[in-house]
Amino acid sequence: MIHIQNVKKSYGTHCALQDVELTIAKGTCFGLVGPNGAGKSTLMKILVGILEEYEGEVLLDNATFHHNRLAIKRRIGYVPQDICLEETLTARDNLLLFGRLYGLSKSQLSKRITEVLRKIGLEDREKSSVSTFSGGMKRRLNIGCALLHDPDIIILDEPTVGVDPQSRRAIFELIHSLKNEGKTLIYSSHYMEEVEQLCDAIGFIDQGKVVEHGPMQEVLGRHHHSSIYVEGKQVTAEVLQGFPSLKEQGAGFSIVSDEPLETLEQLARSFASQAVLPERLELSQARLEDIFIRLTGTSLRDTGMEGAS
Numbered sequence: 487m488i489h490i491q492n493v494k495k496s497y498g499t500h501c502a503l504q505d506v507e508l509t510i511a512k513g514t515c516f517g518l519v520g521p522n523g524a525g526k527s528t529l530m531k532i533l534v535g536i537l538e539e540y541e542g543e544v545l546l547d548n549a550t551f552h553h554n555r556l557a558i559k560r561r562i563g564y565v566p567q568d569i570c571l572e573e574t575l576t577a578r579d580n581l582l583l584f585g586r587l588y589g590l591s592k593s594q595l596s597k598r599i600t601e602v603l604r605k606i607g608l609e610d611r612e613k614s615s616v617s618t619f620s621g622g623m624k625r626r627l628n629i630g631c632a633l634l635h636d637p638d639i640i641i642l643d644e645p646t647v648g649v650d651p652q653s654r655r656a657i658f659e660l661i662h663s664l665k666n667e668g669k670t671l672i673y674s675s676h677y678m679e680e681v682e683q684l685c686d687a688i689g690f691i692d693q694g695k696v697v698e699h700g701p702m703q704e705v706l707g708r709h710h711h712s713s714i715y716v717e718g719k720q721v722t723a724e725v726l727q728g729f730p731s732l733k734e735q736g737a738g739f740s741i742v743s744d745e746p747l748e749t750l751e752q753l754a755r756s757f758a759s760q761a762v763l764p765e766r767l768e769l770s771q772a773r774l775e776d777i778f779i780r781l782t783g784t785s786l787r788d789t790g791m792e793g794a795s
C-alpha cells in the first residue's frame with residue numbers, strides 16, 4: 487500500500503503539487519491522469535525517489551520514503567517518459583547496462599535479461615542494434631530496463647506515447663501480465679480510453695491538485711451522467727446555443743447531461759424549430775474524458791495533445 491500524504495512540491499515560486507492525498511492499493515493498476523503540466527511526472531519522480539525535496543510524506547507499507555529511501559528504491563521500477571536507451575548498443579547490451587546500474591550480478595542478469603526479453607516480446611531481436619528499432623520497440627525495451635531487478639511496484643510515465651498499434655497492444659498485454667503477477671502499477675497517461683481499459687483505480691490531477699480519485703467503478707458511478715454527441719453540416723455552435731456543457735468534440739459537439747432523455751427531447755424540438763437535420767446523434771454513458779471535462783472545465787485535448795488512436 488502506498489500512502490501519499492499532503493504532498494506539496496514547488497519549483498521556485500511555481501507550485502507543481504498542492505496537498506496531494508492518494509492511496510494506492512497493493513496489486514492494483516492506478517491511473518494518474520491530467521493535462522500537460524498538471525504535475526503527474528513530478529509526483530512520479532517523488533515516488534521513484536528522483537525528487538527528494540518536497541513537503542508531506544509518502545509511505546510504502548508504513549515505511550516513510552524519507553527514512554527508507556534505498557530499500558524502497560529497490561522495490562520500484564521506473565519507466566520514464568523520455569526513452570532512455572543507448573542506440574548504438576544491442577537490446578541485450580542495453581539491458582546489461584541497466585542491470586549493472588541496479589547492481590545485479592552477471593549470473594543473475596543473464597537469466598533476468600532472457601526473461602525480460604521474453605516478457606517484452608523482443609527475444610528474437612536481442613542482438614539487433616537499438617538504432618534499427620521502431621519507436622514502439624524502443625518503448626518496450628525502455629519498460630524492460632525497469633523490470634530487470636524484479637520490482638514489485640512499477641511506475642510508467644506515458645508509456646504509449648508515439649507507439650504503433652502493435653506495440654501498444656504488446657504494452658497492454660505486458661501490463662496485464664504484470665498485474666496478474668500481483669505487481670502494483672502506477673500508470674500516467676492522457677489517453678483516457680487506455681486508462682479506463684487498464685486501470686482499477688484513478689487519480690485526476692489538474693494544476694497540481696487531485697480533483698477526483700478512487701476505484702474506477704466508484705469514480706464512474708459518482709458521475710453517472712450521460713453524454714450526447716451530435717454532428718452534421720447544419721449543426722453549429724449557434725444552433726446549439728443554450729445547451730449547457732456544450733463542447734466541441736471531433737467533427738461535432740458533445741453535451742453532458744444528467745437527464746439525457748429530456749435533453750434529447752429538447753434537442754429534437756430545437757432542431758425542428760430551426761429546420762436543422764443532424765447526421766449523427768448518439769447517447770453514451772459517462773466516460774472518464776467527460777468526467778474530467780466536467781470537473782475541470784477543460785478537455786485534455788484542449789492542451790494540444792492528440793487523442794489515443
Ligand SMILES: Nc1ncnc2c1ncn2[C@@H]1O[C@H](COP(=O)(O)OP(=O)(O)OP(=O)(O)O)[C@@H](O)[C@H]1O
Pocket residue numbers: 497500502520521522523524525526527528529567
Ligand atoms: N525542473 C523543473 N523546474 C521548474 N518547473 C518545472 C520543473 N519540472 C516541472 N516543472 C513545472 O511543474 C509543473 C508540473 O510539471 P510536470 O512535468 O510534473 O507535469 P505533467 O503532468 O507530468 O506534464 P506532462 O504530461 O507535460 O509531462 C509544470 O508547470 C512544469 O512546467
